[in-house]
Amino acid sequence: MAADLDENDPQYRAARPDETVRAAALEAGPGLAAAVDRIMTGYGDRPALAQRDTEPYTDPATGRTALRLLPSFSTLSYAHAWERARRLATAWAAAGVRPGEFVATIGFTSTEYATVDLAVVALGAVAVPLQPSSALPQLQAIVDETAPVVLATSQEYLGKAVELARAAERTPRLVVFDHHPEIDDEREALAEAAGALPTVQTLDEVLDGAAQLPLAPLHSPDGDDDPLAVLIYTSGSTGAPKGAMYPQRAQWRAWSGHAMSLPNTRPTISLNFMPLSHMMGRTVLLSTLGSGGIAYFVARSDLSTLFEDLALARPTEFHVVPRIFDMLFQLFQSELHARSGDGGDPAAAEQTVLDDLRERVLGGRILRALVGSAPISPEMKEFAQAVLGVPLHEGYGSTECGVVLVDGLVQSPPVTAWKLVDVPELGYHTDDHPHPRGELLVRTDDIFPGYYNRPEVTSSVFDDDGYYRTGDIMAQVGPDRLVYVDRRNNVQKLSQGEFVALSKVEAALTHDPAIRQVFVHGNSDRPYLLAVVVPSQELLDRVSDPQALHGELTAAVQRTARRAGLEPYEIPRDLIVEPEPFSMANGLLSDIRKLLRACATNGGSGPTRRTSASGGMGTVSDDIRPYGLC
Known part of the structure; x- marks a missing residue:
């Protein structure tokens, strides 16, 4: 299929990575901002970010103006996206925000969320992406711990952001992105927020205010310093969230594509729907931009438009979590049930539905797919591969250590050493037959330096030899080949x-x-x-x-x-x-x-x-x- 796309798909062909841009980024001065600047300027005229088009409409019953989606996307070029990000960084610098200070963001992944993230890179600040679904007390604990000077929020989560800002010991500047002033509900919510906090501005207002200012210089760290770039707080699926620290060099691995452990020299067109508060979602976006590709964004945070967006974006890369295939399987079953009264060969009907979903819903040009974050059953994987028409790679890793396995094979690099250790209280031992079993411990190039302000917790997740305790039970089925059994704390006796x-x-x-x-x-x-x-x-x-x-x-x-x-x-x-x-x-x-x-x-x-x-x-x-x- 790749050869056919090369010949017949101009968008695909134009998104091919440029080795000269990559080489220029690698040779850039110290720090992440210099390397990102080479990428964003080197790919300047290419489309970088794509968001669903919308239009306002007036409800005749209520007279109020709302927003509806259109069946198309609009793109923002690399040069324009970077200019907006640098302008935002300039505004923040003029307001007194300094390198190393924290900028928290709560919202769903979007073009404007990406703009905020790029501004943080240019300024040398530290990004603190918050999980919007987390309970307010959990989010408040993160805000209290990091004391952000800026809290950026999408319009959708403005109410929660106001509560966080009001309860903070030091009230952050509130910046609202994805705001539509012509929409009655959004305009009224913004006015209410402005009455509750001293500094509330929309992203467009901040950018307009910095339009005449000279661009602030890009952040450049001193010497061999590797400053903190991002705090990724764990989801809380196994307890209280903890902030995993990612320095700038670790973030560059995401930009350069190494963090995915699936080197890609082909054009990358991705549909981004995983949260930027999760390292998998962040890596998909950054690796797309790092290779000169196009990053499309899903229109709705509840994923109600996912299948529409897939059909319009027609991604070449499909990085997902298992629940996306659950959704796709339900759609498959529904469409198969609708055809059940037609008679004919059931196997032929199944294949017809699979082929239709691949072209009509998935866009018909997925070249590579990877599933991660949670295990997928063999039966669901079989279905996924049938509907995708390409192999589905299974990735395993964590926020703390990056990618460790792809399709059960230890990835070396980035893994430099690994071992299994006995978990006798759960009945797992390295002398088990037919396969050794135990908790997986690893050392990797992507290992995190620790949890922010949690030295005791950090110490507890490393053994005396510096191996990170993944908390996952694995079975060794061959040389450097492991099979996931379960989370250590998900095994029930x-x-x-x-x-x-x-x-x-x-x-x-x-x-x-x-x-x-x-x-x-x-x-x-x-x-x-x-x-x-x-x-x-x-x-x-x-x-x-x-x-x-x-x-x-x-x-x-x-x-x-x-x-x-x-x-x-x-x-x-x-x-x-x-x-x-x-x-x-x-x-x-x-x-x-x-x-x-x-x-x-x-x-x-x-x-x-x-x-x-x-x-x-x-x-x-x-x-x-x-x-x-x-």
């Missing part, structure tokens, strides 16, 4: 001594078309597992009786567990039906759509109706009471 990898069970069960999402729960006081299951929309539309719905889902769990070869003790004994999907809105998914197990255990925001086998909660409620949906 049942009362009769069996160990269950909970996420493995969840991944297996969600392959059934009747099951949209599942949360598996167990504890050491019981010999069995229980589950909270979100039905597919098709099943909800077809079955309205609560008891019948419970029966359908119980049957789905049983048949899927058998197909996946789960042990009897790995199959949930009973389940609760939860019609409301796990989401960022109810606090059960992180910004990268990972199940927040700790939040699920402590409670979400409260769903609608639930049914257990007995028609009420019964023993299920007693056993899963910590889960907020009970």
